[in-house]
Amino acid sequence: MKGKRTKQRSRLMKPVVVGFVAVYLVIMLLSTYLVKVQFENDYDDTLKETLSNIQRNIYDQEDDSPEAWDDETKHLWYQSIANVYLYQGEEFMKLSFAIYDANGSLLARSANTIGTAMTPMDELLTQEVKESLAKYYGKNMELNNRLQPPRYEIQAREGDKLYELFVRELTWKRKEDLGDDYNSSHICVMSPYTDYFGNVYYPDSDEEPYTWYETDSKQIRNYVIAEMDRDISPNIGTAYMELPYIQMGYRNWKVWDRSAFLHDFT
Numbered sequence: 001m002k003g004k005r006t007k008q009r010s011r012l013m014k015p016v017v018v019g020f021v022a023v024y025l026v027i028m029l030l031s032t033y034l035v036k037v038q039f040e041n042d043y044d045d046t047l048k049e050t051l052s053n054i055q056r057n058i059y060d061q062e063d064d065s066p067e068a069w070d071d072e073t074k075h076l077w078y079q080s081i082a083n084v085y086l087y088q089g090e091e092f093m094k095l096s097f098a099i100y101d102a103n104g105s106l107l108a109r110s111a112n113t114i115g116t117a118m119t120p121m122d123e124l125l126t127q128e129v130k131e132s133l134a135k136y137y138g139k140n141m142e143l144n145n146r147l148q149p150p151r152y153e154i155q156a157r158e159g160d161k162l163y164e165l166f167v168r169e170l171t172w173k174r175k176e177d178l179g180d181d182y183n184s185s186h187i188c189v190m191s192p193y194t195d196y197f198g199n200v201y202y203p204d205s206d207e208e209p210y211t212w213y214e215t216d217s218k219q220i221r222n223y224v225i226a227e228m229d230r231d232i233s234p235n236i237g238t239a240y241m242e243l244p245y246i247q248m249g250y251r252n253w254k255v256w257d258r259s260a261f262l263h264d265f266t
Contacts, residue, residue, distance in 0.1 A: 043093050050095065054085050058099070078108035079118045086110060086244040086256075094245065094255060096262040109265055112257065113242045115162040124162060124225055131254070132221070134243055136167055138250030148172075149188035149212045154241070159234030166236070167221035172212040186214035 058081065082097045098109040112121040112130060121130045133154065140150040149172045157164040172188060190210040228234065246253040256262060 046093055047095065050085050054081060054097065054099075057081060075108060076118055079111075079113060080242070082108045082110045083113065083242045083244055094252075094259065094262055096244075096256075096265075098265045106265070110244055110262075112244070114239065115156060115158055116240055117161070118240075118242065119162065125223070129223055130257075133165070133167075133241065134246060134253055134257075135250055137241060137243055138246050138253060141247055142249065147190040147210060149190065149214075153217070154239040155236050156239035157228075157234050157236045158239075159232060161226060163224075163226050163228050163234055165221075165223040165225065165239060166219055168217045169220045170214055171216035173215050175211055175213060178213060178215070188212040188214070 058078075061077065078099050082099055085097065086095055096110040099107045101107055112134075113119060114121050114124065114133075121133075125133075136152040136154060140152055143150060149170070151170060153168040153170055155166045155168070156162055157166075188211070190212065243253055245256045
C-alpha cells in the first residue's frame with residue numbers, strides 16, 4: 001500500500017516539476033531578451049548622442065575660424081575631438097571614432113597619443129611600455145577620484161619630437177602628520193569637485209579641502225624614445241597623454257586598447 005502511494009505521489013510530482021522548470025526557463029529567456037533589448041537601446045542612444053555632440057562641435061569650430069587653422073593645428077584639434085568624446089561611454093559600451101574630410105581623407109581617429117604633437121603611442125612605444133604608462137596613469141586617476149594626490153609623475157623630454165620619458169614615484173603627507181617647521185614648495189590641494197558628468201566628489205571624511213605636501217620623490221622608470229644631438233637640450237615637463245577610457249580605470253582602457261574591432265577603420 002505504501003509503495004503504491006509513493007508511486008502515485010511520484011507520478012503527481014513529475015508534471016509539477018516539469019511545469020515549474022518550463023515556466024522558469026520561459027521567464028529567464030524573456031528577462032534575458034528584455035535586458036538585451038534595453039542594452040541595445042542604451043547603446044544606440046549613447047552612440048547617437050555622442051555623434052551628435054561631435055558633429056555640432058566640429059561644425060561650430062569650423063564656422064568660427066575656418067581660415068585661421070594650419071594643417072598641424074587642425075590635426076591636433078581633430079585628434080583631441082576623436083579621443084575626448086569617448087569619456088562619455090559606459091563600462092560595457094566602448095566606442096572609437098574616425099574623422100574624414102570632404103574628400104574622404106582621414107583627419108584623425110581615436111588613439112592612445114603622447115606628446116604635444118599627439119603622436120600615436122604605437123608609433124613610438126612598445127606594447128609593454130604603453131601598458132606600463134597606462135597603469136601609472138590609471139592609478140593616478142583612481143586616486144584622483146578618491147580625492148588623493150597622484151602617486152606617479154610622468155614627465156617628458158620634448159623638443160621638436162619626443163626624446164625621453166621619466167616616471168617618478170611621489171610621497172605625500174597631510175600637514176597634521178608633519179612638524180610645524182616643515183615647508184614644501186610642492187603642494188597638492190584636493191577639494192570637492194564636479195566631473196564632466198555632473199558627479200560631485202568629496203574627500204573621504206569631510207567636505208573641507210585637503211592639503212597634501214610632497215615629502216619625497218624618486219625616479220623609478222626611464223624610457224629613451226629617440227637619441228638627442230649634443231647641441232640641443234630639450235626641456236623636461238609633464239608628459240601630455242590621452243588614453244581613451246583611462247578615467248574609468250586601467251581595466252577599461254585595456255579592453256578598449258586590445259579590441260581589434262575598435263581600431264579597424266579600413
